[in-house]
Amino acid sequence: MSRRFFPSPVIGITVSPSPNECRQLSENAFELTKPLLPVKDAEEIRAYIYDHNEWGLGIETLAACLLEDEIPVSWQQKHAITAAMKAMGLKGNYSKIEVFS
Numbered sequence: 001m002s003r004r005f006f007p008s009p010v011i012g013i014t015v016s017p018s019p020n021e022c023r024q025l026s027e028n029a030f031e032l033t034k035p036l037l038p039v040k041d042a043e044e045i046r047a048y049i050y051d052h053n054e055w056g057l058g059i060e061t062l063a064a065c066l067l068e069d070e071i072p073v074s075w076q077q078k079h080a081i082t083a084a085m086k087a088m089g090l091k092g093n094y095s096k097i098e099v100f101s
Contacts, residue, residue: 017087025084026055030062032077041065059084063094072100 017025026049034042045065048058063081066073073081078099085094 022055022084022088023049023053025080025087026059029059029077029080029084032080033062033066033073036071036073036077037062037065038069055084056088056090059088060090060092063092063097066097067093070098072098075099 030045030049034046037045041061045058045062048054048061059081063085065071066081078094078097081094081097085092
């Protein structure tokens with residue numbers, strides 16, 4: 001898993017998100033979007049994130065499901081997905097996820 005570094009507003013150094021932070025971001029993104037997903041997809045994504053600690057794979061699968069099924073999300077949901085992917089250094093098509101008005 002590649003890591004991205006974020007500037008620290010406190011002392012101007014860069015810090016990398018901890019594994020615990022990456023896990024929390026992944027869980028948050030999943031929980032916010034779970035009601036939108038088909039049950040089979042939600043179960044697969046849940047297993048990646050919670051059972052196998054494959055947070056990146058879970059978030060990438062989540063984004064792929066939303067894109068493939070053309071499921072629009074709220075700004076809050078998209079922000080949660082984006083934050084999780086950026087924290088883990090994932091480069092995906094999350095920018096193409098539709099936001100409903």
